[in-house]
Amino acid sequence: MGLFKLSVSYSEKEQAKAYGAKWDAIKRTWYFMGDDLPKELEKWYEAPETETEAAKASGSTAADVLPDRFNKYKTVSEVNRLIADKYAHVPDFYDILVKGEVTNFSGKKGNHYYFDIKDDNSLLPCRLWDSVAEQVLKFELEKGQYVAIAGRLEFFEKFGQTQLIVREIENIGEGESNLALLKLKNRLQAEGLFDLIHKKQIPGHPEQVGIITSKNGQAIKDICKVAKKRNPYVQLILFHVNVQGVNAVNTIVQGIKKLDEMGLDSIIVGRGGGSDEELNVYNDEAIVRAVFEAKTPIVSAVGHEGHWTLIDYVADKRVATPSEAAEETIPDVMADIKRVELLSKAIQDSMQGLLKSRKLQLDSMIANLLKNSPQNRLRENREKLKHLSEMMDFNIRAAYKSYVDATNMLAEGISSRFKLIYQRFKNLPDEYLEKIKISADQAFERRYHRLEVLLTELNGLSPTAKLVGGFGYVTKDGRPVKNAVDVKQGDNINIKMHDGDISANVI
Amino acid sequence: MSTVKKNETELNDEFNIDRALDRLEEINDRLGAQDIPLNESIELYKEGTILASKCKEQLQGIEKELKILNKDE
Numbered sequence: 001m002g003l004f005k006l007s008v009s010y011s012e013k014e015q016a017k018a019y020g021a022k023w024d025a026i027k028r029t030w031y032f033m034g035d036d037l038p039k040e041l042e043k044w045y046e047a048p049e050t051e052t053e054a055a056k057a058s059g060s061t062a063a064d065v066l067p068d069r070f071n072k073y074k075t076v077s078e079v080n081r082l083i084a085d086k087y088a089h090v091p092d093f094y095d096i097l098v099k100g101e102v103t104n105f106s107g108k109k110g111n112h113y114y115f116d117i118k119d120d121n122s123l124l125p126c127r128l129w130d131s132v133a134e135q136v137l138k139f140e141l142e143k144g145q146y147v148a149i150a151g152r153l154e155f156f157e158k159f160g161q162t163q164l165i166v167r168e169i170e171n172i173g174e175g176e177s178n179l180a181l182l183k184l185k186n187r188l189q190a191e192g193l194f195d196l197i198h199k200k201q202i203p204g205h206p207e208q209v210g211i212i213t214s215k216n217g218q219a220i221k222d223i224c225k226v227a228k229k230r231n232p233y234v235q236l237i238l239f240h241v242n243v244q245g246v247n248a249v250n251t252i253v254q255g256i257k258k259l260d261e262m263g264l265d266s267i268i269v270g271r272g273g274g275s276d277e278e279l280n281v282y283n284d285e286a287i288v289r290a291v292f293e294a295k296t297p298i299v300s301a302v303g304h305e306g307h308w309t310l311i312d313y314v315a316d317k318r319v320a321t322p323s324e325a326a327e328e329t330i331p332d333v334m335a336d337i338k339r340v341e342l343l344s345k346a347i348q349d350s351m352q353g354l355l356k357s358r359k360l361q362l363d364s365m366i367a368n369l370l371k372n373s374p375q376n377r378l379r380e381n382r383e384k385l386k387h388l389s390e391m392m393d394f395n396i397r398a399a400y401k402s403y404v405d406a407t408n409m410l411a412e413g414i415s416s417r418f419k420l421i422y423q424r425f426k427n428l429p430d431e432y433l434e435k436i437k438i439s440a441d442q443a444f445e446r447r448y449h450r451l452e453v454l455l456t457e458l459n460g461l462s463p464t465a466k467l468v469g470g471f472g473y474v475t476k477d478g479r480p481v482k483n484a485v486d487v488k489q490g491d492n493i494n495i496k497m498h499d500g501d502i503s504a505n506v507i
Numbered sequence: 508m509s510t511v512k513k514n515e516t517e518l519n520d521e522f523n524i525d526r527a528l529d530r531l532e533e534i535n536d537r538l539g540a541q542d543i544p545l546n547e548s549i550e551l552y553k554e555g556t557i558l559a560s561k562c563k564e565q566l567q568g569i570e571k572e573l574k575i576l577n578k579d580e
Binding site for chain 2: 204205215220224232233234235236237238239240258259333336337339340341343344346347348350351354358
């Protein structure tokens with residue numbers, strides 16, 4: 001029995017089918033299975049390339065310069081093609097039934113499921129195509145599950161790897177190693193080893209960071225690279241361990257204890273990615289307990305996203321990769337330096353602003369003080385006085401001027417009137433002047449005479465004039481005594497003579 | 508002289524970068540206030556400048572090489 005690969009175009013597929021050709025939905029190729037290829041199918045048969053053709057295809061230029069004795073050596077592709085051909089001719093490989101525990105599975109990659117199944121000693125890589133999974137996968141595929149698979153074995157030339165191509169898959173329970181791990185996890189959890197209360201803070205500004213990994217692995221290179229970029233001033237101290245193999249657990253435990261004694265700021269326990277079996281070291285109880293007992297904060301960076309080991313639960317911080325562990329334990333010092341510089345500048349600016357505003361305040365106070373000083377007030381008053389005296393001077397001058405002007409005007413007016421009168425008289429004939437003079441004299445004489453007469457009459461009417469001839473004017477208590485009976489004996493009377501008074505007593 | 512030096516070392520040992528950065532923030536905030544007395548501002552300014560240069564000194568140390576404890580194993 002053999003498998004014949006066929007190259008059938010889409011338009012010819014019904015025809016080929018009729019002659020017994022089959023479609024492999026997984027490999028997406030046509031084939032015929034049987035002892036001999038029917039004649040009708042021969043035209044579609046794809047004969048395997050001959051060795052010389054394969055050699056040509058590989059296009060090895062090195063072969064041209066190699067000594068002849070290497071001519072019989074095959075290329076890698078030729079060897080893998082040989083294996084693949086052998087696989088294709090083993091009928092048992094087309095119907096494999098196998099049971100095992102799912103491992104190394106972290107979800108779909110692209111459209112397909114890649115995982116391994118294992119027992120105590122062996123692993124078998126499996127591949128479940130998406131189109132098949134849609135039909136046969138009736139449960140959520142997870143590692144640790146115990147599964148039964150029907151499928152065929154195929155050899156993948158590109159990677160030189162045998163894979164079980166899944167046709168059917170069934171979940172038949174938990175795998176043994178997975179059960180053991182779950183039991184250990186539950187026990188440690190119940191003891192409180194994973195409790196948040198025990199998680200220690202990773203210091204923000206470390207000086208020394210310890211690393212437990214292999215000196216030859218990618219992990220230490222990644223950590224150093226990130227650390228150098230973020231903070232080259234931090235001292236990294238490596239405790240070299242074998243991350244897998246028989247001594248791995250012991251040396252990792254020893255490393256944790258040793259670095260913990262050194263009083264470092266934090267410790268990274270890590271390795272690059274690996275299969276579940278390789279990472280299994282970090283599920284060891286001794287390591288989990290060593291991490292729990294350490295005084296130093298520990299960051300676990302084991303495996304990658306989707307792979308949790310027990311150290312990840314007990315560590316103070318769990319990250320997926322060694323690079324992330326470096327980021328976690330070594331903060332970017334450049335950011336801090338920038339922060340200090342900004343703060344320093346802000347403080348300078350604030351101080352300058354404060355001093356400036358104080359200076360302005362001081363300036364305005366000095367100005368105020370000067371304004372109210374005695375000297376300033378004296379000067380102000382002096383200026384006020386000067387102004388007032390100037391005003392007064394001006395007013396006096398103005399008043400005097402208007403007085404002079406008025407006087408001048410008046411004088412001018414009077415003099416012009418006199419001039420007029422004078423002119424009138426000046427132009428009169430002399431006899432008129434004489435006449436005026438005489439009549440003026442006569443008028444004066446008349447008036448004088450009349451004055452004399454009036455004065456004489458006035459003298460005659462005076463009461464004192466009557467007293468000259470020995471008469472007296474009698475009064476009592478200031479009243480004139482008109483009759484003799486008006487006085488009684490003892491009365492005091494007053495007798496006014498023309499030249500004085502006599503006081504008398506009536507007897 | 509030796510006593511002074513010893514004191515300085517002690518001070519450096521006590522220096523905590525996190526506390527120093529917090530204090531710098533505090534000083535900056537206080538200096539930004541309008542009502543701060545002049546004397547206080549001068550004191551704070553002095554403290555701030557010294558702290559800032561200490562912080563930088565602390566952050567920018569000497570570049571270190573990886574040390575492997577058990578190289579020969």
